[in-house]
Amino acid sequence: MRIFKFGGASIKNVTGVKNLVRVLEHEGTKDTFVVVSAMGKMTNAFEKVVTAYLNNTKELKNSIDEIQYFHQEILHNLFENQHPVHQEITDLFGKLQGFLIHNSTKEYSFVYDQIVCFGELIATKIVSAFLNESGIKNTWFDSREIIKSDSNFRNAAVNWDETLFNCQKLNQQELYITQGFIGQDLKGNTTTLGREGSDFTAGILAYCLDAESVTIWKDVDGILNADPRVFEKTILLKQISYQEAIEMAFYGASVIHPKTIKPLENKRIPLYVRSFKNLKNLGTKVGKDVQLVPKTSCFIVKKNQILVSISAKDFSFMVEKNLSYIFDLLDQYKIKVNLIQNSAISFSVCIEDNYSNFTTFYNELQPNFIVKFNENVTLFTIRHFDSKTIKEIEKKGTVILKQISRETVQLIIDEKNNYVN
Numbered sequence: 001m002r003i004f005k006f007g008g009a010s011i012k013n014v015t016g017v018k019n020l021v022r023v024l025e026h027e028g029t030k031d032t033f034v035v036v037s038a039m040g041k042m043t044n045a046f047e048k049v050v051t052a053y054l055n056n057t058k059e060l061k062n063s064i065d066e067i068q069y070f071h072q073e074i075l076h077n078l079f080e081n082q083h084p085v086h087q088e089i090t091d092l093f094g095k096l097q098g099f100l101i102h103n104s105t106k107e108y109s110f111v112y113d114q115i116v117c118f119g120e121l122i123a124t125k126i127v128s129a130f131l132n133e134s135g136i137k138n139t140w141f142d143s144r145e146i147i148k149s150d151s152n153f154r155n156a157a158v159n160w161d162e163t164l165f166n167c168q169k170l171n172q173q174e175l176y177i178t179q180g181f182i183g184q185d186l187k188g189n190t191t192t193l194g195r196e197g198s199d200f201t202a203g204i205l206a207y208c209l210d211a212e213s214v215t216i217w218k219d220v221d222g223i224l225n226a227d228p229r230v231f232e233k234t235i236l237l238k239q240i241s242y243q244e245a246i247e248m249a250f251y252g253a254s255v256i257h258p259k260t261i262k263p264l265e266n267k268r269i270p271l272y273v274r275s276f277k278n279l280k281n282l283g284t285k286v287g288k289d290v291q292l293v294p295k296t297s298c299f300i301v302k303k304n305q306i307l308v309s310i311s312a313k314d315f316s317f318m319v320e321k322n323l324s325y326i327f328d329l330l331d332q333y334k335i336k337v338n339l340i341q342n343s344a345i346s347f348s349v350c351i352e353d354n355y356s357n358f359t360t361f362y363n364e365l366q367p368n369f370i371v372k373f374n375e376n377v378t379l380f381t382i383r384h385f386d387s388k389t390i391k392e393i394e395k396k397g398t399v400i401l402k403q404i405s406r407e408t409v410q411l412i413i414d415e416k417n418n419y420v421n
Contacts, residue, residue, distance in 0.1 A: 001172045003214040005035040005180060005202040006127075010217050010276045012040030014077045017127060019276060021134045023217060026279050029136055031172060033205055035143075035180045036127050037198040038119025039074070042067065046116040053115070054106055068093060071122055078130050085129035092122055109153035110189070113182075117144075117190045120179035120198075128177040138175040144184035146170070147204060149191045155334075156183055156191035158204055167208035178205075195354075199257035207263035214269060216256070217276040222284030223248075223256070226299040238293045239285045244383075245271070251381040251408070252302040252338065261286070298383040299393075302338060306358060307400060307412050308373045310365060311346045318347045322369075329364055333357035338379055339410050341403060348401065350379050350412055374400065378413050385409045 004027075011017050016039075024032070038046070045067050052060035071089060079085055096118050103111065121142070128140035146166045149156035163183075170176065180198020183191045193200050199216060206214045223245075224234040240248075242265040249258040256273070264271055265288070274283035312322060326347065330337060335357060339350035351358070365371050377400060380393045390409055397415035404410075 001031045001033055001209050001211045003033045003035065003202045003206045003209075003211045005198055005214065005216045006037065006276070007198060007216070007218065008037045008040050008042065008123075009219045011036065011123060011127065014074055017074065017078060017130055020127060021131060021136065023276055023279065024131070024136060029138075029175045033176045033178070033209070033211070034127075034138075035178055035198055035202045035205065036120070036124045037180050038116075039071070039123045039126075042070070042119040042123070043116060043195075045070070046119050047112070050108070050112050050115050053100055054108060054111060060100075064093075064096070071126070074126060078126070079133065083129065083133075085125060088125050088129075089122055092118060092125065107153075113153045113156075113190050113192045116192060117179075117182045120181055124177050124179050131175075131177065136175065138177050140177045143178040143180075143201065144182055144190060146178075147183035147193075147201065149183040149185055149193070151185040151187065151189065151191065153189075154192055155194045156185070158183065158193070159186070160208075162186075163204060164208045167205065170209070172209065194257070194259070196254070196257050197259075199260040203257075203260040203263045206269050207267055210267065211269055213272060214260075214264060215272040215274055217274055219275070219277065221275045221278065221281050222273045223253075223286075225296050227254070227301055230301050231299060235294065235296050237284050237296075237298075238282075239287065239290045240292050241290050242286060242288060244292055245286045247383060247408075248298060248300060251300045251383070251410075252379070253298075253300045256286075292384070295384065297385055297389045299389075300381040300383070302352065302379040302381075303376075304352065305338065305377050305379045305412070306351050306353060306373055306375050307348065307377050308351060308362075308371065309346055309348045311370045313368060313370055315345055317344055318342060323347060326365070329361055333361045335361055339401070339403060339412065341401060350377075350401070374414065376416075378415050380411045380413060382409045382411075383407060 006020055011020055049063045052063050075086055099114050124140060128138055131138050146163060148159040148162035180201040181192055183193060185191050202214050221236050223237045225237055226234045228234050242261050245256055246261045249256050268288050271286040272283055275281050310326060334355045336352045336354060337349055341348045362371055382389050384407060393411055397413040398417045399411055399413055401412040
């Protein structure tokens with residue numbers, strides 16, 4: 001069985017949905033499992049619903065109306081008025097309204113998962129119905145019935161034993177359409193696997209079903225050595241190893257979800273990243289013991305970072321006890337660490353505050369530590385660097401911190417040159 005994953009950019013409009021049909025007609029549908037994300041920017045749109053709902057603002061109705069209008073326009077252009085998919089989508093919005101009315105908790109992460117999941121559910125209903133309408137018979141199913149997890153909302157850990165058991169029930173001869181990103185805890189609550197988690201869903205299913213391959217369909221030709229939105233010149237990587245892909249994902253490359261690679265590596269399942277625009281292009285292959293082809297420097301950029309420098313007020317050494325306390329707080333407030341550097345009396349860490357907990361983290365450190373920080377800095381990571389590539393990045397602003405290892409250099413840069421030591 002093959003696993004195909006289509007992200008939001010691939011089905012952002014009517015043309016995208018029709019193009020998905022073209023891809024499947026070109027590639028074939030036998031023994032294929034299709035994982036689909038929310039359409040276009042709908043995850044962002046549902047996040048606005050979450051915020052408006054929890055803040056009890058007048059924007060709630062407008063936010064839902066905009067989402068409904070977006071999907072209704074797509075439905076109108078793909079199906080006749082009497083097609084049953086219209087009622088299926090109406091029913092899903094009814095379930096969303098039911099949750100908003102009857103929910104009794106204001107815990108953000110829980111509410112987030114129960115609302116945002118509707119983006120994937122609606123998208124897959126539309127895609128499945130249009131495939132059937134186009135003569136491509138398929139079976140839609142709710143991935144929450146298969147992928148079980150713990151209750152760590154917004155970043156759930158997979159219950160592999162339960163998920164593997166559930167996957168054995170699937171008929172691998174059918175063409176399945178299911179959602180990425182979402183799962184279910186043992187209490188029946190919807191969970192999500194982390195932002196951009198649809199890639200991970202593809203990896204989970206591939207592992208559990210012993211798939212022959214996974215293909216992620218993107219709007220780029222494959223894995224590039226740099227983000228084309230940031231760098232003018234980029235190079236297509238024809239093949240990379242699992243290890244290289246994990247390193248790039250760890251440092252923040254957005255083309256593959258960080259958790260996707262490991263289950264594939266465990267069973268040596270190759271991953272292909274291909275363009276849904278150019279089907280003749282073979283894209284990038286990620287596999288076992290393959291070399292980086294071509295051998296070139298790779299650039300990863302993470303913006304909106306915070307560089308925090310911490311030292312003890314009594315000028316004591318920043319050793320294990322202090323560091324343990326700081327890392328416990330970072331973990332407690334779900335603050336992602338992207339770089340660390342330690343000296344005798346100072347500890348510096350480059351972080352991203354995905355859950356808006358930095359102020360609380362800062363306030364908790366204040367009684368015992370001197371804390372300085374710089375917001376909105378950029379972390380540049382160069383894999384397989386040379387002196388020329390380092391100099392090119394250093395031109396982008398004031399270098400606040402540089403860290404070099406054998407294969408990787410990381411530079412924290414204030415691109416607006418506002419840094420004051």
